[in-house]
Amino acid sequence: MTVPLSRPYGARPCTLVVCRGCCCGNASKYPRVDHQRQLDRLSAAASDSGGRLALRTTDCLGPCDQANIVVVQPSAEGRRKGGRAVWIGFATDDGSTDDILAWVASGGPGETEPPASLALQIVSPRRATPLRRRR
Numbered sequence: 001m002t003v004p005l006s007r008p009y010g011a012r013p014c015t016l017v018v019c020r021g022c023c024c025g026n027a028s029k030y031p032r033v034d035h036q037r038q039l040d041r042l043s044a045a046a047s048d049s050g051g052r053l054a055l056r057t058t059d060c061l062g063p064c065d066q067a068n069i070v071v072v073q074p075s076a077e078g079r080r081k082g083g084r085a086v087w088i089g090f091a092t093d094d095g096s097t098d099d100i101l102a103w104v105a106s107g108g109p110g111e112t113e114p115p116a117s118l119a120l121q122i123v124s125p126r127r128a129t130p131l132r133r134r135r
Helices: 035-048 076-080 094-105
Strands: 014-019 053-058 070-073 086-088
Touching: 014 035, 014 094, 035 053, 035 094, 070 094
Parallel strands: 014 053
Antiparallel strands: 014 070, 070 086
């Protein structure tokens, strides 16, 4: 018996990984940010995308001083074209959310360049704990 797939093999969608760890999404640290509204908007966009966008939340990703962090992972097609995950920091307002959604709607990493305003928010991923050095 064959089980039908929701989308063809290799048709991995662009995926947003939203940090909701120690600082990101924390109303006591960022009281002027409507963290739930941001998640609701991203979730609605994923639901309305017809499978072209997926959304995940995760615990702390590390660069806490640049909260809120959203990692934009390329679709399978974007990855074939050389796209790699892009870390967006300081995503705390509707404008950032709008820019992220516009970028993924146009293809995301590997397919199109991020909007100039969003490009200013690209951050480097950092490990939460330093690697131990060998002697």
